[in-house]
Amino acid sequence: MFCARKSVIVSEGAKHRGQRSIMSPAFGSSQIRDLMHIFVQKSAETQRIDRQLQLRNIWADEVSKSDGCARINAMDGLQKLTLDVISLAGFGLDLKALNNNGEPNEIDEAFCEIFSAVPPVKLYRVMMDWLPFLDFFPDERTKKIRHARSVIRRIGTDLIREKKAAIQRELDIGDGALGKEDLPGKDLLTLLIKANMATNLTKNQRLTDEEVLSQIPTFLVAGHESTTITTAWCLFALTQNPRIQQKLREELLSLQTDSPTMDELASLPYLDRVVRETLRLYTPVVFTLRAAAEDDVIPLSEPVIDRNGKAQHEIRIAAGNRVIVSILEPHHSKAIWGDDALEFRPERWDNLPEEAARMPGIWGNVLAFAAGAHSCIGYRFAIAEIKAVLFTLVREFVFELGVAPEDVTAVGMLTQRPALKSELEVGPQLPLLVRPYVHPVSS
Template sequence: MYLQPDERTKTIREAHVVMRRIGTELVRDKKAAVMRELNDQNGGVEKKDVLGRDLLSLLIKANMATNIPDNQRLTDEEVLAQIPTFLVAGHETTSTAAAWCLYALARNPRAQQKLREELLNAQTEFPSADELAALPYLDNVVRESLRLHAPVAFMLRGAEQDDVIPTSEPFVDRNGETQNGIRVGKGNRVIMSILALNHSTEIWGDDALEFRPERWESPPADISNIPGVWGHMLTFSGGPHACIGFRFSVAELKALIFTLVRALTFEFAADPEDVTSVGMFTQRPALRSEVKKGTQLPFFIRPYVPA
């Protein structure tokens, strides 16, 4: 019996076809541009010659460098496969993080104003990454927002061999036996909650579910044991499969918040208690009363006028 694909499956397939077509054209055009540049230079390109400003040019030039081993080069198919990564991991999660950060600041007008005062005192309207990193309250706000409202709620990992995951405390299994670890078999998939750890009252205190940027002025000592790749939390995961673009994502988020909060004020145009998260992987804001309308976060946005 053949089952017809539902509308969602059809939409996903159509999107893949479009992305592949556009991606193939992008890769072909970028490679041609690099080859023209090489012909003009009458020589090969090396890693140090990679000067392209966009990610795809950077990847293609690095991949064509003469001083890297052949076993480290990507095929055109592998380069093409990175384009959805640029779009989804490099765009959607950061934009979602920015939305949740503005949500947190709208719920905390004092924090929003305190941040705005720091940003307005900055010596430039176009700060570098180092200048953004030197703004302490902006750093606190971004850390707290990414802790409380991590765009990705969980991680999925597959076991390559039989193993036992140790637990911090013994537990009683469904057979009434006390265990000190969780057995996993080769091929089992393990789901780990990012939000459960980021929201743990045992780690962050009784106010773990509150947006309080000041907590980062004296963070809990226990967070040093969290194996996250950034900020002593699991927002960007950890280990060899951690987010490879976390530094870029944090810098991009800071730049967005710097630009927006410096110039604009954000107030809710809906009941903040009505805001919830939707999505299986990326947690996007929506309204409980209008879930069928999909992602939305209504704000009154006004130019900031000093009192």
């Protein structure tokens, strides 16, 4: 619905390979390292002048106003945090979504319209995918999304024009030559445009402005929505497992810095296990769609019984058939992960079952970032951001759930956001009781 049809997420074949080739340098390890200061800055800025913009300090203020324990909707703060991060790291814009001064921001409002309250899928919206003429009779939700997309498209077009002009000015000052490897540490959109303007590319290898524009929603989905959901579910899991929360906190406090580098975060093994376990148990995107390019026969690892009672050992599909590939099911399979598959247990990553070790994901033996040619190109960005936010928040606060655990549920079809069964009409939320962590006094 939100990802443009020419984006790397939905393109196929040679076009997809070409887009990934152009985009890959912007998402390499060295480029993500250069963005770490943004992840940390938006999680916790130590300069007093920026206090109102930073999530840690906002929550600390709430705690101090509430006699040491505040009831906070974690989803609200995390959504604003990740929006600030992706706008800065992705486009070089500081939306100041974490700023509480109430000033309107056009692009912020458009993002919030798309992401803040995604309702359950209705039959009419499903029918719109199959009956194109219904596009002429959109429902209210579709009208709002179309307006938000038009705002993002207009602003994105202006951004691309400005960044291309800035890069051209750099070329005019220099020797006029630009290689794909010549990528200074700037925002992802600038890096993408610079790679696309490389003089060693042929015309057929370059992305059109429309294709570059189509990547902006892709950045938003990966850098805003998925990271918000994953971090929120991780905090929920930590409230249900105080021992794990404290063990993680002790490891994070062992790093004597408030501004860790990407390599320093990667050196924390328990943090890595906690993130992997969160992505496994609370997969942010629960399925993916694929279309068959040709007739094929898919073998099954185990036979399934069809409606006629007959065992089927394979599935025949025809060219053009669309297939829903579940990500959640293999992540929760007891046959793969053992009898405790539905438990949050980071220690399982010390010694994975053989079946789990064969999981073909691009990162961490999980399918959260998919696998193969269509794996998530921005997975390093997402992991670094999630780890940086957890590093800052878990060191500072002790988290408890603000409602009964059985009241928490997941809402959404493609993505699974935390919400309350008793307040589904409110939309996604995660009420937490937040207290400052008191360091033990050494004797």
